[in-house]
Amino acid sequence: MAKELYDGIYSSHKLVFIERIEKNLDFYLKDKLQKLKTLGQEVFCEVDKKDLSDVLREMKENPELEIVILNSVNRYISKDRNCVLINLSSVINNFSVLVRVYMDSPVTDKERLLKEYGYIVKEISAVYAPAKFFMTRPALKENYSDIVIKGGPLDGLDCFDAYIQTDYNLIENIYLDTRLSAIPAHDIFSNIYFTDLLTLISRFDFGAGIFPELCLCLGLEEIMQLKVPKRVQYIRMLMSELFRISSHLACIAKLCKILGSDIVFNKTMMERERVLRVIELITGSRIHPNFIRIGGVKKNLNEEKLKNIKENLPVIFKKINNLEALLVDNTIVTGRLKNIGVLNSKTALEYGVTGPNLRSSAVRYDLRKNRNLLLYKDISFTIPMGKYGDCLERVNLRFFEIYQSIRIINQILHELPEEHIKKLINLADLEIPFSEMVSSVECPHGVFKIYFEIKDNRMESLVVMGPSRNSLNCAERILQGNRVEDLKLILATLDISDGEIIQELML
Amino acid sequence: MTAILNKVIYIFCIMGINLYFCSYLTSKVSARSELRRGFVASRIGGLGYPFVKLFRYLAKDYKLNIWEVFLFFFSLFIWTVVPFSQTLTLIKFDQDLLMAFLFYLLLIFLILTNSSRSNHGYIFQNMTKNVLMIYTFMLPVFFCVTSLVIINRTLNLKEITGFQYQYWNIVYQPLGFIVFFTSVLLQLKLFGLTKSNPVLFTENQEKEGAGLGRLIVRVARYSALFFLIVMISILYLGGWHSFYFINGNIIFILKFYIIFFILLLLDKATPGLDDYRYLVSINWRFLVPFSAANFLLTIIFFILRNIYNLI
Numbered sequence: 001m002a003k004e005l006y007d008g009i010y011s012s013h014k015l016v017f018i019e020r021i022e023k024n025l026d027f028y029l030k031d032k033l034q035k036l037k038t039l040g041q042e043v044f045c046e047v048d049k050k051d052l053s054d055v056l057r058e059m060k061e062n063p064e065l066e067i068v069i070l071n072s073v074n075r076y077i078s079k080d081r082n083c084v085l086i087n088l089s090s091v092i093n094n095f096s097v098l099v100r101v102y103m104d105s106p107v108t109d110k111e112r113l114l115k116e117y118g119y120i121v122k123e124i125s126a127v128y129a130p131a132k133f134f135m136t137r138p139a140l141k142e143n144y145s146d147i148v149i150k151g152g153p154l155d156g157l158d159c160f161d162a163y164i165q166t167d168y169n170l171i172e173n174i175y176l177d178t179r180l181s182a183i184p185a186h187d188i189f190s191n192i193y194f195t196d197l198l199t200l201i202s203r204f205d206f207g208a209g210i211f212p213e214l215c216l217c218l219g220l221e222e223i224m225q226l227k228v229p230k231r232v233q234y235i236r237m238l239m240s241e242l243f244r245i246s247s248h249l250a251c252i253a254k255l256c257k258i259l260g261s262d263i264v265f266n267k268t269m270m271e272r273e274r275v276l277r278v279i280e281l282i283t284g285s286r287i288h289p290n291f292i293r294i295g296g297v298k299k300n301l302n303e304e305k306l307k308n309i310k311e312n313l314p315v316i317f318k319k320i321n322n323l324e325a326l327l328v329d330n331t332i333v334t335g336r337l338k339n340i341g342v343l344n345s346k347t348a349l350e351y352g353v354t355g356p357n358l359r360s361s362a363v364r365y366d367l368r369k370n371r372n373l374l375l376y377k378d379i380s381f382t383i384p385m386g387k388y389g390d391c392l393e394r395v396n397l398r399f400f401e402i403y404q405s406i407r408i409i410n411q412i413l414h415e416l417p418e419e420h421i422k423k424l425i426n427l428a429d430l431e432i433p434f435s436e437m438v439s440s441v442e443c444p445h446g447v448f449k450i451y452f453e454i455k456d457n458r459m460e461s462l463v464v465m466g467p468s469r470n471s472l473n474c475a476e477r478i479l480q481g482n483r484v485e486d487l488k489l490i491l492a493t494l495d496i497s498d499g500e501i502i503q504e505l506m507l
Numbered sequence: 508m509t510a511i512l513n514k515v516i517y518i519f520c521i522m523g524i525n526l527y528f529c530s531y532l533t534s535k536v537s538a539r540s541e542l543r544r545g546f547v548a549s550r551i552g553g554l555g556y557p558f559v560k561l562f563r564y565l566a567k568d569y570k571l572n573i574w575e576v577f578l579f580f581f582s583l584f585i586w587t588v589v590p591f592s593q594t595l596t597l598i599k600f601d602q603d604l605l606m607a608f609l610f611y612l613l614l615i616f617l618i619l620t621n622s623s624r625s626n627h628g629y630i631f632q633n634m635t636k637n638v639l640m641i642y643t644f645m646l647p648v649f650f651c652v653t654s655l656v657i658i659n660r661t662l663n664l665k666e667i668t669g670f671q672y673q674y675w676n677i678v679y680q681p682l683g684f685i686v687f688f689t690s691v692l693l694q695l696k697l698f699g700l701t702k703s704n705p706v707l708f709t710e711n712q713e714k715e716g717a718g719l720g721r722l723i724v725r726v727a728r729y730s731a732l733f734f735l736i737v738m739i740s741i742l743y744l745g746g747w748h749s750f751y752f753i754n755g756n757i758i759f760i761l762k763f764y765i766i767f768f769i770l771l772l773l774d775k776a777t778p779g780l781d782d783y784r785y786l787v788s789i790n791w792r793f794l795v796p797f798s799a800a801n802f803l804l805t806i807i808f809f810i811l812r813n814i815y816n817l818i
Contacts, residue, residue, distance in 0.1 A: 260779020266542040332778050335785055485782060 018043060021095055024064055029055055035100075040222045041371060042438045043097045049120065052101055056127040059088065059097070066090050067097055070128035071352040071449075072465045075117060075504050077107055077186045078453055079460070084120050085451060087465050088128075091349060091363065094370050098438055098451065130351050133473040140175040147484065151180050154488060155258055159498040160472065166484060174479050176472055181498070182505040189462045194220065194454055195294075195427050197462070202288040204464050204499045207247040210239050211443035212464070213292040215450050219439035223432065223454070226295045231419040233375040235297050238309075238412045239282065239289070240374075240441075241405040245316070246275045247444035248356075248398040251495040255395060256327065258488045259336065264327050271319050278312055281305055295425060301416070310413055317406050324399045328392075337392035341490035343478050344389055351474040354467045355446025356401060357494055360386035360393040367442035379411050391493040398495075401444075432457055445471070445497050466500020514597055518586055526729055529767060530557045533700050536768070540775040561722070569718025578617045579723045582730035585610040589737055590665050592747050592756050602662040604652070608645075611734055615641050618698070618727050640783070641697065643790055647690050650798035651683040654805040655742055668746035675745040682801045684743045686794050691735045693789065695770055696780045698728045736766045 018038050025043065026036055032055050035046035047055050059067040071087040082103040089096035101120060105112035118135060125131035144165040151158040159181040165173040189197065201216050202209030214236060221228060249272040256265035276286045282305055283289040283298070291298045327333055343353070345361040358365055366383045368376040384400035386393040432454050440449040446467025453460035471494045479490060531554065588603040588610065590596040600606055616638055623634035656662060658679055659670045667676075677684045740746060740762045747755035780786050811817040 256778075260781060261777075262537075262541050262775060264778075266540075270542065330778065332780065332785070336778075336782055483784075 018095060021065070021093070021097075025059075025097075028058055028062060028065070039098070039436065039438045040219065041095075042440075043095065044100070044436075044438065045097065046100045046102075049101055049103070052099075052120065053123045053126060055099070056086075056088075056124060060127055066092055068092075069349055069352045070124070070130055071096070071354075071447075072469060073121060073124060073131055073134040074463045074465065076461050076463045077190075077504075080107060082107060082113060082116075084117065085463055086124060087449065089352070091365050096440075096449075130473060133476070136179070137175065137177075141177065144173050144175045149487075154491065155254055157491060157496060157498065159496075159501040162487075164484065164487075169483050169485065171479050171482055171484060171487065174476055176476055178469075178472065178501050178503065181501045182503050184505045185502070186461065186504065189459050192459050193457060194432075194459055197459055198292070198294075199288075199290050202290065204466065204502065205443060205445075205448065205497050206287065206499050207250055207495075207497050208243040208444050209288045210243045210291060211441050211448050212450070213289065214240065215439050215441045215448055216452070217292045217294050218441065219437040219450065219452065220294050222439060223435050223437050224294070224430075226425075228295055229419050229421055230375065230417050231300075231421060232296050234412050234416050235301055236292065237374050237376065237379070238301075238409055239279070239291060239297075241408045241412075242275060242279050242282075243289075244405050244444045245402050246272055246279065247495075248402050249275065249320075251398060251444075251492070252323075252327070252395065255489070255492045258492050259333060261327065261330075261333065264323060267319070267323055267326070271316060271323065274312060274316060274319075278309055281308055294427065296421065296423075300421065306413060306416070309409070313406060313409060313413075317403070320399070320402055320406075328396060328399070334392055336489065337395060337493070338390060340391045340486050341478050341482060341493065342388065342390045343474060347477060348389070348474065351477065352470040353446065353474050354470065355442070355444065356397050357394060357446065357471055357474070359383065360397045361389035362387055367440060367447055371440075373441065376408075378415075379408055381408050381411075391489055394493040394495075430457065434460070443467070445495055445500065448500070463504075464500070464502065466497065466502075468496045468498075468500035469503075471496055472501065511597065514595060517595060518591065518597065521591060522583075522586065522730075522733075525733060525763075526726065527557050528764075529729060529733075530560070532764075532768065533771060536771045537775060540772075564722040564725075565719060567718040569720050571719060572621070574617060574621050575720050575723050578614075578621055578727050581610065581614045581617055582723075582727040585614055585730060585734055589734065590668075590741075592759065593665070596665075600663075603664050604656070604662045604667070607664070607734070607738075608648075608652070611731065612642070612645065614727065614731055614734075618724065618731065621724055621727075636783075640787065641694070643787070644690050644694055644697075644794075647686050647790070647794040647798035650795075650802040651680070651687045651690075652742065654680060654683050654802050657805050657809050664741055664746075668741055668748070671745045672748060675743060677743045680743065680801065680805075682797060684739075686798045686801065687739060687743065690794055691732075691739065692770060692773055693780070693786065693794075694735065695732055695774055696777070697786070698731065700728065700732065700771075700774070732767075732770075733763075736763055736770070739766055 018041060022036060022038055022043055025033065025045065032047060032051040033045045034048060035044075037044055059065050067088045067090045069089045069091060071089055072085075074085045074087075076083055076085060082105055084101045084103065086099040086101070087096065088099065103113070103116050103120070105116045107113075114136065121131055121135045125135075141163050144163040146166045147162075147164040149162040149164070151161055154162070159178060161177045161180060163175040163177065164171055192200075198213060198216060201212040204212045249268055253265050253268040253272065256262075256268060279289065280286050282301065283291040343357065343361050345358075345363050348358045348361040349363065353361075354365065362385060364383055364385045367373050369383055381404045384397055384404060386397045434453070434455045436451070436453045438449065438451045440447050442448075448467060449465040451463040451465070453462075475491060475494055475496075479487060482490060534556070535553075585607065587597040588600055588606045590603070596603075619637045619641060620634060623637065655667065655676060658676070659667045661667060661670070670676075740759065744762055744766075747759040749755040750758045780789075
């Protein structure tokens with residue numbers, strides 16, 4: 001009885017809170033909001049282009065709302081019209097708002113589109129300064145051309161070109177041009193069956209492919225109002241944590257490669273291999289798992305798989321402990337990482353950075369604790385937090401997160417509920433009318449959020465708001481004043497995932 | 508004349524065999540530390556790999572630069588004054604220690620001049636910086652060697668070896684040995700046998716199959732390292748003195764390979780030092796003060812003992 005009550009209170013508490021925010025918004029901006037509703041755990045509103053500036057200013061300056069963070073600005077096509085989707089959030093009040101603005105320009109007219117998009121982003125940047133990163137800035141290419149690094153030479157980062165203006169060996173200004181990774185997303189994803197999208201969406205995060213899948217399924221379940229069995233939730237958590245470990249290990253390995261620490265690099269890759277083999281045993285694939293299904297998962301966990309995880313988990317813990325000692329106790333490594341690429345909490349919040357990069361700057365924000373995500377509320381774990389926000393802190397924090405993930409997996413293995421799961425829905429029989437949804441998960445790089453529209457079981461549009469985009473914007477700021485030699489190191493510790501940078505092509 | 512020719516042939520043979528085994532050892536150690544097996548088509552077949560590699564270098568047409576010609580001759584000249592044993596020396600010279608280090612300085616100058624070359628000419632700004640940086644690593648070496656010279660009262664390498672018939676110099680100069688060894692390790696990390704260091708070498712150097720020029724640079728780098736190892740062995744570890752019933756020459760070879768192996772292991776175990784600031788700080792904060800302190804202590808000891816007869 002008490003447990004049911006607890007479950008009920010916990011979930012409804014968040015909804016009550018969001019309803020309150022919605023009421024507040026309705027009260028203050030009644031005339032200017034064309035549409036206002038809750039989508040899942042987020043607030044969604046529609047604003048006319050001419051009211052945009054006033055609405056944003058009210059949202060930022062009103063003490064009851066205090067929406068001070070701009071996470072992303074995305075262009076997408078909905079119902080044959082160009083739209084701009086602005087993602088705003090308030091870490092202090094723990095909620096986020098999506099603002100949609102319809103554009104007047106037709107879909108095919110490039111010049112008008114660029115002009116109008118530039119105008120809207122300019123309006124936004126008058127209130128939120130970091131919006132300038134979402135503009136097209138070709139002029140900077142010529143200004144900052146002392147050193148040009150084309151996509152590829154940087155280890156594992158082929159999603160942008162870097163244009164650097166230097167003063168001897170110090171970076172004065174840097175422009176990271178991400179137009180390289182712009183794709184005609186609308187042409188690719190529109191008209192695709194939403195069930196087919198499940199197999200493709202893991203490409204948006206190479207390092208941890210399960211999170212985009214999970215995010216999409218959570219959104220679809222929210223639309224269908226599905227209640228997912230407890231065992232399924234536990235299996236999803238288990239897989240998420242395994243992928244989190246794998247992704248963090250890949251990040252550390254990348255860093256070791258840059259540091260020239262071959263032994264630690266190889267040992268880290270060996271441990272990642274161990275984790276990937278466990279993942280492979282469960283899902284059947286290593287990078288793109290294709291494991292999460294709407295309302296469930298692809299396969300149940302049997303005794304053999306559980307035994308394998310139980311055997312491997314202590315080994316992984318012990319080996320990663322050794323790795324940490326090898327890497328972080330080395331004075332040469334700490335000497336190179338300390339006091340480099342310092343990201344303070346104010347800058348991190350301003351640029352909308354989330355995940356380990358934010359937590360290393362002494363802000364404790366994690367969707368696993370702050371939102372009602374899966375069944376993390378049943379599990380005892382802590383959110384590690386850093387203090388100084390430099391490169392060394394970010395590396396340390398990733399190690400701590402790996403230990404917490406191992407702790408979570410250990411609890412899941414001991415508390416995995418026995419349930420007989422039956423297949424109740426046939427996806428072929430479903431008919432979804434036009435509906436839109438936002439959902440977010442805490443992926444290893446930060447808060448991964450997607451917005452999608454479905455019409456007659458086909459995707460109308462899909463907007464991916466990855467956290468790496470914010471880390472990249474932030475990198476432009478924190479790289480200033482650092483040495484050119486440290487460029488690779490700082491970018492590696494920020495853990496930028498290529499897939500998340502993918503954006504809609506400007507025709 | 509024939510005696511000198513014989514000696515030249517001997518020295519060439521020793522150098523060639525050393526190069527062969529050391530390049531084999533380098534590849535093997537680096538492969539093992541990277542958790543892979545190295546070049547083993549078959550286990551014994553791997554032994555022939557440096558030979559195959561030599562042909563790969565020579566297979567491409569390459570126009571030799573004048574600096575590379577200089578480099579080639581200097582990497583051989585350096586061995587004319589260094590004694591390999593009691594009898595195997597080409598030029599008998601009383602101050603051969605001085606001469607040897609002078610040749611070494613010229614050799615590394617040439618290596619760096621060569622490394623600063625790019626397709627668009629020489630990068631002089633980089634070159635001067637690199638040369639000065641490497642020469643600052645010679646400061647502690649200079650202090651250590653001077654301390655040894657004060658103790659042994661000679662500039663002749665054979666006499667320095669002869670002085671160690673009872674106790675090796677490492678007993679008198681433990682601090683000096685540590686500093687000398689660290690300096691050698693840092694120079695190895697800078698020249699980079701297994702992986703070229705971006706502080707010193709431009710990308711042009713490491714282009715695949717750059718022909719004879721690359722082979723010459725590689726031989727020169729090995730030559731510089733061999734010289735330092737031989738110097739460690741002669742100055743601190745007793746050189747070619749026989750050990751009980753074991754022949755002195757064999758002991759010398761053993762010492763050489765043991766030092767080479769330890770240096771390689773340390774090179775692979777530590778992270779890459781491709782940070783100019785960090786390298787310089789190691790040199791000025793640790794190596795130079797310690798070697799200077801060692802030098803001062805030696806001088807004080809020398810004065811108290813020989814001038815005032817107190818010790």
